[in-house]
Amino acid sequence: MSINVQERVLKIPIPLSGADGSSVEECTLELPPGFPEVHKIVYAEGLVCPEEPVFELGQVILKGTVDIGIIYAAKGGEQLAFKGVEFPKALEYVIPVDLGGEVAPQTQISASVQVESVTASAGKDKTIKCDLVLAYEVEAAQLTETRVLTDITGADLKVNVTKESKEIKSFVTPLALEKAIEASLVLAKADPPIAELLRVGVKPRIDKSRCLAGKVIVEGELDFELLYQPQQPEPPQPEQKDEPQGEESEADEDFLTDFSEAAPSVPKIVKKEISAGAKFMLSQDVSGLKPDMTPELKVAVTGCTAKAVAAEKVEATVLLQAKGAVYEEFSLETVVSAETEGEERVDLNRRLFNVPQTAAETHKELVVTGSPGIAASKSELKDVLSVRSKPKVSQCKVAQDKITVGGKVHLDVLYLGENELGEEVLDSLSIDHGFEFKETFELAGVEPGMLVKVDANVTTAAVNVLDPFTLEANILVTLDIEAVDVVETELVMEAALAVPAPKDGASIRVVVVQKGDTLWKLARQYGTTVEFLAEYNKLEDTDELAVGQRLRIPSVG
Secondary structure, eight states: OOEEEEEEEEEEEEEEEEEEEEEEEEEEEEOOTTOOOEEEEEEEEEEEEEOOOEEETTEEEEEEEEEEEEEEEESSSSSOOEEEEEEEEEEEEEEEEOOSSOOOTTEEEEEEEEEEEEEEEEOSSSEEEEEEEEEEEEEEEEEEEEEEEEEEEESSSOEEEEEEEEEEEEEEEEEEEEEEEEEEEEOOTTSOOEEEEEEEEEEEEEEEEEEETTEEEEEEEEEEEEEEEEOOOOOOOOOOOOOOOHHHHHHHHTTOOOOOOOOOOOOSSEEEEEEEEEEEEEEEEOTTOOTTOEEEEEEEEEEEEEEEEETTEEEEEEEEEEEEEEEEEEEEEEEEEEEESSSOEEEEEEEEEEEEEEEEEEEEEEEEEEOOBOOTTSOEEEEEEEEEEEEEEEEEEEETTEEEEEEEEEEEEEEEEEOTTSOEEEEEEEEOSSOEEEEEEEOTTOOTTOEEEEEEEEEEEEEEEEETTEEEEEEEEEEEEEEEEEEEEEEEEEEEEEOOOOOTTOOEEEEEOOTTOOHHHHHHHTTOOHHHHHHHTTOSOSSOOOTTOEEEEEOOO
16 A cells, blocks of 8 residues: 655745844045046935845845945136046945844845935045945845645545645745946937036836746836036127228118027036936846746846047946846645545644745835925025935834835935026035825735835936925835735645554564654655654654664554
């Protein structure tokens, strides 16, 4: 008599813990040769280039570098000139993060580091001092590899099996894709030609991601924002006129009319947005992938170099990095119970697992509005040139079938202003108030005590000048909310055919335990049960057997 079993091996990510916070870093930058001295720092931004997190002494260590971009007003000359300068890998950071417990090397770590703020000031001898605040988030999950029994059949006996369907999300493999994208950006005919390129901003958009046989593919587009000083036209030279001669010339002069058109005015700073300026495709070979598997990825810009190669053309190289993982989501039927029609029975080995199950998920959009005023010491507002925005969730309250999400949006604004002398100048604002949000969403299946993850992003930020000292903003924030319930689940791991216990006086077989032997394996081999063997041999620990250990097994006869 025998039975056949079918099982499936799964890797289930069990959420462990997480941490978020910030780290204050500082560095000193030196202007490249040929650049004029700094009169005033107008704008500063940072771009994080992260490395893979590492484990040291029970902590997660976040490492990487930061590229810093500066726009400044230069000293010297009759007219105020603006310069843009890039400092690749200007700062190296090392941030230790304690997750509140021992982190095993096989733990799955998801980490992100972003520049929250940059404060720059002019130093001595063409140097710039920078203070940066880096915000980080870390999430840890334990990958538990488990075998789940999916079917039992009997070769020469009838086995009745009861099954239960479970929605399983199984981890397949981590992903880390990188690629340099070349982009050629050409201005429209109506755009003023470029004299000095000040800044290039890049935003990636994922169109689709999919798994093919043995390959992960991510496709999307890059949106660009150029900020530059245009070429100013030469002032018209006054036309030399001959002195009028005679009375007739003087009389005719009274009737002369100048119909010549004035030269069109050229702004001092131009912002040019180029949507879908380049396409990208990232791919990675991963053995064993199937088309029905799901890649979950985020694409970030980790480097950008750009230069104006002509008055109407900019060449840019963008380094993209996509990180995430591949999961397999499916409905799995697992064995709950099994019995035979005779005296034999099927012995099921059960174990308890804390299995995360998605209880509810949703995608929500909300509009955050505000009209913050600026300090009187700042230049008067004329035109908004560039906006960087970042939402931060500070509240997440879970009730029955409801979730409340609150936070605020931070804005960095680069604008064209007017100083007290009536001159047009570049200036910047860092706004951390006036854009708070709090929203309650109906979400069936959510209960207090569940793990809730909120991923917040700004889709669009429309910022306009309301008056010389007030901005008006409408910001579209998207929230991806997932509620996970960690459920204690009993899974059937193994099965063995069991027969009735032998009668007194039965012959005894002595078996010497070999490497790889388990009590379940021996019970199945000799047609008995784990419980009977443990009781018969007075074993306290049924999970481990020592090689060379002797076991007494009554024969069935």
